[in-house]
Amino acid sequence: MPQDWSLPAVTPVSSAWFTSATLALQHCAACGVRQHPPEEICHSCGGMDFDYRAVAPTGTVYSYTVAHYAVNRALADHVPYAVVLVSLDDAPEVRVIGNIVGIDPAEVHIGMAVRALWERHEVDGDVVELPLWEPA
């Protein structure tokens, strides 16, 4: 994305996902269920305490779209760009969104193997490690 594009706010719930430079999935401390995206309450037992455990940074493209139309003026010089939805190898029920880099958007397809990488940003005193994808 272009310089000065939106970055995620870092909150107690999202901090592990957006600052650890790992695929740190949220697990309920009470019942052990994992859920993504991380939430304020366990959807299984109602628990409110969590830990975060990293899984392997690899997966398969489950769906994608290529944006050709810039929905914001700041993206006018950035289209077309691809957004992939990745099913994780270690947690297939978890689907993770991200831009894919290192490939022509026209070559992206469902079923392709991908690997996560992280783009480091410093904003408002926060460090944000934004997960992206590249062909594996």
Added chain:
Amino acid sequence: MHGSAVVAGVGESAYYKRGGSPHSEFQLACIAIRNAVADAGLTMADVDGFASYMDRNEPVRLSAALGTGDLNFTGQTFGGGGNGAGAAVTLADMAISAGYAECVVVFRALAQGQFHRYGQAGRARRARGRSAYTSPYGMLSAAQTCAMQTMRYMHEHGVSQDSLAEIVLACYEHAQRNPRAVRYGTPLTRDEYHASRMIAEPFHLYDCCPENDGAAAIVVTTRERARDLARPAVSIVAAAHGLERRDGVAAFNEVNFPTAHHRHVGRQLWARAGAGPADVQVAQFYENFTGPVLMAIAEMGFCEPAELDEFVANGNIVGPGGRLPINTSGGNLGEGYIHGFGCVVEAVRQVRGDSTCQVPGVELSLSVSGPGYAPGSAVLFGKG
């Protein structure tokens, strides 16, 4: 009790391309509501309630401006889009059936030329909540969200790009019969569809709803009150809105992804109606984008996902003579995008017999709202 509420009148403002309305959005709301009340043969003083979804034009202001009776009910639904259209009708049905009000206007006014454009997105410096997982990647618009769902759905079920085109072409063909339609006099060919520019793959320009200005309304009242009015009463046979548990999970992690959020709605609706898809003669499927329409056709039970290509091909969804004509006014794509409330109005007209693409022998007429967003909603209208 349920079954005591009926639709007594319908009305619209003129529909315009975005920015084309000579009236403010509030004025458009007033015009549509006046027209619906007049169509019913009622006066504004008879109106004692309002229901809508995501609307800026508050009943407090409308009541004073229009000179309604004392208000006994106002309500608006939760949810993020046009999926509230059917749910808003449900609110009116409930208010009438439970006796809280006697004459509720359900309406939606939307002038994208005066307020936020749905095809554009702002840039938040820090994305919060659910958008934290999407906005940083340029995943900002409804077109992109529905594209992600549709791409997977087409892959899983072998749905062709031509089936997306069939939805568009049916809408445009129906719009040529409807002088109210923004696309009246502007036919579209299959070649023009395929040649149009991409917006978000697999959606071409014509797969996407336009940005329009206008308002639409219906009047819901008791069966007794409707007996001596101007128009034949149209029954609210059944209505449903809701979602399956954990289908509200964010960032494409719904358990049933990809879903239009209408399987649960369909099951509820048909059970309440004591009828099924085979009993319906005509249907309006809210088109935000063509992909969710296909998904909703299958989820409402009209065919299996793998049968969609055949279901929508060969003029099967084109009125008045197709197997299941859909979006007979031109729909959101052809008539106008009033956040889908035109679909509700057209479903009522099909029962009354005054559609510009009237399907013969309509007993049950379906309106499905806002597929792709939760909670989904749908209303089944019928004779008397």
